[in-house]
Amino acid sequence: MSEKTILKLQLPTDPTWVKNVVESNIEELLTDHAFCEQKAASNAITLIVQNPNLSDLVQEMIALAQEEMDHFKRVHELIVQRGFLLGRERKDNYVGELQKFIVKGGGRTTQLVDRLLFSAMIEARSCERFKVLSENIDDAELAAFYHELMVSEATHYAMFIRLAKKYCGDIDVDARWKEYLAHEAIVIQNYGKIERIHG
Numbered sequence: 001m002s003e004k005t006i007l008k009l010q011l012p013t014d015p016t017w018v019k020n021v022v023e024s025n026i027e028e029l030l031t032d033h034a035f036c037e038q039k040a041a042s043n044a045i046t047l048i049v050q051n052p053n054l055s056d057l058v059q060e061m062i063a064l065a066q067e068e069m070d071h072f073k074r075v076h077e078l079i080v081q082r083g084f085l086l087g088r089e090r091k092d093n094y095v096g097e098l099q100k101f102i103v104k105g106g107g108r109t110t111q112l113v114d115r116l117l118f119s120a121m122i123e124a125r126s127c128e129r130f131k132v133l134s135e136n137i138d139d140a141e142l143a144a145f146y147h148e149l150m151v152s153e154a155t156h157y158a159m160f161i162r163l164a165k166k167y168c169g170d171i172d173v174d175a176r177w178k179e180y181l182a183h184e185a186i187v188i189q190n191y192g193k194i195e196r197i198h199g
Helices: 003-008 014-018 026-050 055-081 093-099 108-136 138-166 173-189
Strands: none
Touching: 014 108, 026 055, 026 093, 026 108, 055 138, 093 108, 108 138, 108 173, 138 173
């Protein structure tokens, strides 16, 4: 089963992105990846702060934040081992564009579901990018690393979808997810050109 079938992404990443762009600047890729993991941990913490009354969600976000920071640590270790330095945080324009799609207003349930679907979307695209990296990068260590993280991101994606359905009230999560997928397909057309996880 392909990642398109599993994740429902409408536009796959061109594998030549790895050969033509990423491999020429591994340091940039790793720095960007490190901050992606840190932001994912921050997002989990934000969901806790916004929804302290949802104990199941809080527990899952605690575990997620810990896992994402462990990934950050591991990426940073790769950076150091290769004689690189962690650069400054890169602005993630892809995530910024997706964030604009989150519903403003509409009550706490609507906002929670949209935040969870926004999170699922980022995990889905990250999973797809990690798969492309693992299958195409000419670096055995990074290929194995990105294969491992691909599996992890798929689990996170499924978790966010499950939580959205758990706390959705009368919101049609599947219908809203289809809207996210259609929007993401438009957004991602402008990316895949630089050595960033979502770039």
